[in-house]
Structure formats: structure tokens, C-alpha cells
Amino acid sequence: MSQIEVKNLSYKYGVGTPFEVTALDNISFSVEKGEFIGLIGHTGSGKSTLLQCFNGLLKPEGELYIDGVNICEKNNAKGICFKVGLVFQYPEHQLFEDTVYKDIAFGPKNMGLSEGEIKDRVCEALKFSGLSEEILEKSPFELSGGQKRRVAVAGVIAMRPEILVLDEPAAGLDPIGRDSILANLREYHKKEGKTVILSSHNMDDIARNCEKVLVMNSARLEMFETISEVFKRSERLKEIGLDVPMLTSVFEELLKEGYPVNSGIYTVEQAVNEIIAAKDGGKNA
Amino acid sequence: MAFIKTENLSFAYDDDLSHAALKNINIEINEGEFVAILGHNGSGKSTLAKHLNGILLPTEGRVTVDGMDTADDEALIKIRRTAGMVFQNPDNQIVASIVEEDVAFAPENLGIDPLEIRKRVDEALETVGMTKYKNHSAHMLSGGQKQRVAIAGLLAMKPKCIILDEPTAMLDPKGRKEVMKTIKKLNSEENITIVLITHYMDEAAKAKRVIVMNKGEVMLDDTPHYVFQNAGLLKSIGLDVPQSTELMFELRKQDIKVPLAVISDDECVTVLKEILEEDRVTD
Numbered sequence: 001m002s003q004i005e006v007k008n009l010s011y012k013y014g015v016g017t018p019f020e021v022t023a024l025d026n027i028s029f030s031v032e033k034g035e036f037i038g039l040i041g042h043t044g045s046g047k048s049t050l051l052q053c054f055n056g057l058l059k060p061e062g063e064l065y066i067d068g069v070n071i072c073e074k075n076n077a078k079g080i081c082f083k084v085g086l087v088f089q090y091p092e093h094q095l096f097e098d099t100v101y102k103d104i105a106f107g108p109k110n111m112g113l114s115e116g117e118i119k120d121r122v123c124e125a126l127k128f129s130g131l132s133e134e135i136l137e138k139s140p141f142e143l144s145g146g147q148k149r150r151v152a153v154a155g156v157i158a159m160r161p162e163i164l165v166l167d168e169p170a171a172g173l174d175p176i177g178r179d180s181i182l183a184n185l186r187e188y189h190k191k192e193g194k195t196v197i198l199s200s201h202n203m204d205d206i207a208r209n210c211e212k213v214l215v216m217n218s219a220r221l222e223m224f225e226t227i228s229e230v231f232k233r234s235e236r237l238k239e240i241g242l243d244v245p246m247l248t249s250v251f252e253e254l255l256k257e258g259y260p261v262n263s264g265i266y267t268v269e270q271a272v273n274e275i276i277a278a279k280d281g282g283k284n285a
Numbered sequence: 286m287a288f289i290k291t292e293n294l295s296f297a298y299d300d301d302l303s304h305a306a307l308k309n310i311n312i313e314i315n316e317g318e319f320v321a322i323l324g325h326n327g328s329g330k331s332t333l334a335k336h337l338n339g340i341l342l343p344t345e346g347r348v349t350v351d352g353m354d355t356a357d358d359e360a361l362i363k364i365r366r367t368a369g370m371v372f373q374n375p376d377n378q379i380v381a382s383i384v385e386e387d388v389a390f391a392p393e394n395l396g397i398d399p400l401e402i403r404k405r406v407d408e409a410l411e412t413v414g415m416t417k418y419k420n421h422s423a424h425m426l427s428g429g430q431k432q433r434v435a436i437a438g439l440l441a442m443k444p445k446c447i448i449l450d451e452p453t454a455m456l457d458p459k460g461r462k463e464v465m466k467t468i469k470k471l472n473s474e475e476n477i478t479i480v481l482i483t484h485y486m487d488e489a490a491k492a493k494r495v496i497v498m499n500k501g502e503v504m505l506d507d508t509p510h511y512v513f514q515n516a517g518l519l520k521s522i523g524l525d526v527p528q529s530t531e532l533m534f535e536l537r538k539q540d541i542k543v544p545l546a547v548i549s550d551d552e553c554v555t556v557l558k559e560i561l562e563e564d565r566v567t568d
Contacts, residue, residue: 043427043457146326172373172454174325174484176523201457204528243458246487246528250553259561268531276539278561 001068002030003195004054004163009062011049023049024060025219031197033162036189038206038227039199041216042241047167047199048089050216054165054197055084066163082111085161089168091152095140100131100151103140107159125158128188130180146177153181157188163195164188170205178202182209203245207231207266215242232264247271286352287313288446288478289337289368293346296332300344306332308501309346316445319472319479321489321509324498325523333498334450334482338368351445366395368446368478369439373454375431376424378438384426385410385419388437395442402441409440412475413467429453429460433467440471446478447471453488465491486513486527490548497524510546529553536560 011024023046031037041047052058054066056077063070066084071077088094097103101122108121126133129150135143140151153169166185170178186209189196200206206213206227213230215223217240223230230237234244234252244252244266251265251274260278265271289312296307307329314320324330335341336348339355351367353360372378381387385406392402410416413433418426423434432452439447449468453461465488471477481492489495495512497505499522505512513519516526516534526534529547533556536543541560547553 042459144326172451174523175525176325203458241457241459246550246553247532249550250529250557253550253554254557254561257558259558268528268535271528271532272535272539275536275541275557275560279541 002065003033003067004031005063005065006030007063007065009050009053009060009064011046011053011058011060013049022219024053026062027221029214029221029224031195033195034189034193035195036186036209036211037195037197038210038213039197039216040201040203040206040213040242041199041222044218045216045240046219047216050214051086051165051167051197051199054163055086056080057086082107082159083161084163084165085156085159087153087156087164087166087169089171091156091169092140092145092148095148095152098139099137100140100143101136103151104155104158107155111159121158121160122154125154128157128184129154130184146173149173149177149181153184161194163197165197167199168201169198170200170202178205185209201243203243203266207245215240227266228264231266234263288316288318288351289314289480290349291333291336291343291346292348294333294336294343294348295345296336296341297344302344305344306501307336310503312496312503312506314478314480316478317472317476318494319469319481319492320494320496321481321483321492322496322498323484323486323489323512323524325484328498328522329501330482330498331450332501334370334448334480337446337448337480338370339364340370366442367444368448369442369444371432371435371439371447371449371452373451375428375435375455378435379423379431382422382424383419384415384421384423384434387423387434388441391438392441405441405443406437409437412440412471413437414463427460428456429463432456432460432464436464436467436471444477446480448480448482450482451484452481453483453485461485461488484524486525490527497522509548513548514545516545 007028009024009027012020012022014020039047053060053064056071060072064072069076071080095103104122104125105118108118131150140148169181182205185196188194212226231244231248234248237244248266251261252263254261255263260281261274265274291310291312294307294310295302295305297305322330339361342356348355350364353364355364379387380390388406388409389402392405410419413436415433453464468479472479483489490509495509496503513526513530516530519526527548533543533545533547543556547556
């Protein structure tokens, strides 16, 4: 049994009004425990809607099983928000407590944990996010943007979710901030063996971190494949308003002009190997 | 004479220069230039940008825009009209509910003749490619469209210079492309001076000149080709280089002779073709 099974999932906003719009149209796929999944799609393609279904925030039509429980059924969604941790877009806008400690402790507190256990969880989450204990008594509102983002992520991590879902966690951060959040996620995924689902507009981030990618286009699931399979279809990705990494386009062009290289290249390392192989091949010919 | 000039500009948010956000900056930007300012968070790039139209005033030193000193209270309104600013968050910059009313907001406040306003609004929307949305509700637009409306709002004031502070940071790839295309067009067709603050390397690569900020100081100031040759230095201060530059860096390590300054897709294809062809010829 897969950890997440999505069957014929549909969702509409504004049903019965003139503004009715289909955000998810008959989506089906499944995710195994411990996978690192990327989610890409143009603005308005349904990414955020899909992510919000995972922890029971939205009530879609169809079936969505988490560990065999269909959370679309009445009363089944209870407690799912502890199992599936959702980090929204710009999560720093949702900090609300007067100290960093209280903000991170909010989730564990609502799980009904003891004071001691809450404290452990807060420290653990803090360490995970690369923050120092000095900031625990500070107000979250006096932190820098990057620090706020980390505190917000720590608040979700403190619940030790089995499945971590993040909606553009690196948006608006500089390369250092971005790399450190993504490195933390990789670690959570690797060490704890937890499932991570990550949406992003940055194809390089997706290429560097994820194993498989969900590609959304106008409320439908367009592809669900490994990174290199997805990037092999760069023409299609561009058609549906997405970017591909620079080197993917470069190698696509070389291939088109008849050079002996492969498509679906997306890292510098792969590109170096391709060029060396193509040069050697040329010599032997 | 330089259009924008900073002379020994230093700035600290609390007036204590022992932890200055900007340290002794001397730059000159000429009319019609397209300059990108690169740097990681906290490098001082936004602080510098905010000095260029008098949102912030130097703690020490002087900034002049088109010959006017930004510290001169009486010149301030004229400076803001000369050099307009676009910010990161598209939602914070829309003031009216209808697109064309939003664009008309500034000229209306300048007391310009209504017929002239009509003309300016139409022209501005045409330039940013938003004419067909002029009667749309502004808050229903996409992020990229909102940023273009914000740019149109500036254009209606007929500025000589537009300063953009990470205008694409919150946009998707399509929105980013729309905005970048608009910026390039303003520079090449309308001859508007562009100062683009960004941490996207591909955007900086489109400028004619790149200024790299680090710890409140100017670290590099040159053409994109030259700046991106310093891959090691850029990485050491937490910046990315374009994938193509990184590839050249790695190929050199493999004793493959390639130029370092390769910053666009096309250049990269050309260089790789050359090294692949080279072998065919030798055989």
C-alpha cells in the first residue's frame, strides 16, 4: 500500500457562483513512503490547492488516502494535520505568538504533549532549522525575513510530521537562505526517512533535490515521472509556461543540431560527462 | 555629467557608522544605462537602491540624481518624478481597483490636465502590454501583470530612470519573463535608465553592467561577461553563477580549453559546438 494515494481528486472554488473555477480536475497518483517529490506548474495551475488537500484543509471530491485512511470522508480528517505538516507560501506571515518559543510550541501544544516533551520538540526543531537558542525569547517580528521563514518551518517540524508538504519554501530568499532551507529538508528526508513534497518555481531547486516530479497544468496532472524524464520533455514544459534549467535547453539544442548527446541533462556534472563522452565518441568514430 | 552619482556614500540605519549598511560607495550611472545590482540578503543592495531616489538619505556623503542633491528637501518631489521605484511585492503597489485608474493615480496627483492624463495612461499601458486589461479589476491580475501595471504607473509620470527592487522575486517563470521583457524594452526603446536590484543571475546577465555588493561595499563593477568570470569569488559570497559559467569552469578542470565568460544559452551552445567540432576536424 502506498503512503499517499490520490484517486480521481477534483476541487472547485466558488461552486454555484458565477466565479466557479475548477482548480483540480480528476487527479490520480500515488507516493511511496520516503520519496522526495517535486511539484511544478504555472501560477494558477492548482499546485497550492493540491497541497492544501493533503492535510484536510480543503474538502475535495474523490479519494485521498493517507496510510490507507480516506481523509475526504467525514470525520477522517481529524488529526491529519499532525501527520501531514503543511508549510504554506510565505509562512512567515503566519507567525503570531509573542516569542519564538511559543510560536514553535503551538503545534506540539495542540497535540496535547507534556511541557517537557514540548520543550524537547522545540529545541529539536530549532536545531533542524539552524537557529540558535538565543532567539527563543525574542519576538518573531524582530527577526530578519530568512530567520522568520526558518521559525515558521520549525513550527511544522516540531510536530514531527510523517509527510512534510511545503509550498514554495524558498520563494523570495537569496541563494544562501534558499540553499540552507533545502539542505535542511534533504536532511529531514534522509535521516528520518520522511516523505517530502515540495512545490517550487525554481527548476534548479527541483532538479537538485527531488526524485520525481508532479507537473500540473490548468488543474490537470500533466506528468508524474523522474526528473530526467520530465526534463526530456522540455518543449512541452515550455508550452505550459514552465522553465527548464539552462543546460537542459543547451543540450536540447545540441541534440537538435545532430551532436551525439543525450536529452534530459540538468546538472553541471551530467553536462561535463556528456561533453567528455561525446568528445571520446567523436575520436573513436 | 553622470545621471546618478554617489560620492563617498555611507549609511547606517541608526546613524552609527561603526555598523554601516553602506560603506563609502562611489558609483556613477549614466543616462540610458541598464545596470544590475547583485548581492545576497543583507549585502546593502536594497539600501543602496533606496538612496537613488531619496527614500533614504546618506549618513555621510552625497547622492545626486540628474544634478539634484537627494538631501535637498525642495528637490525631493522632482527627484521622485525623475527616478521612480518598483518594489518586490506586487500586491503592495496597487492603489486603485481598476487598472487604468491605478496608472492614472500619480499624474492625477500631479495635477496634470485630464486629456494629457488619458494620453499618458494609454501610452503607458501600451508600452507594458496591458492595454487590453485597462478596464479590469487590478487585484484579479497575476503577479507579473500587477508588476507591469506598477511599472505603467511610473511611466505615466514620464521618469528618466526606473529603479526596480527585486521586481520578480515573487513571480513565476512566466511572470518573470514578462517583467524582464518589459524592462529591456523600456531601456532599449524608451531610453529609460534602469537600475535592477536582483539576486537572479540570469536577470543580471541581461544588463549591460553589473555591480556586485557585499557587506555594504561595491565588490565588482563591470560588464556581465567580466563579472561572471569570477565564479569562485561570487560563490564565496553566497551568489550563484549561471549554469553555463559553472560548466565552463568544470570543463577547464578537465583540461578542455573553453572561454570562461559564457553567460547565455546561445553562447553556451556555440562554445560546446566548437569543442565537439574540434575533435571531428582533428580526426
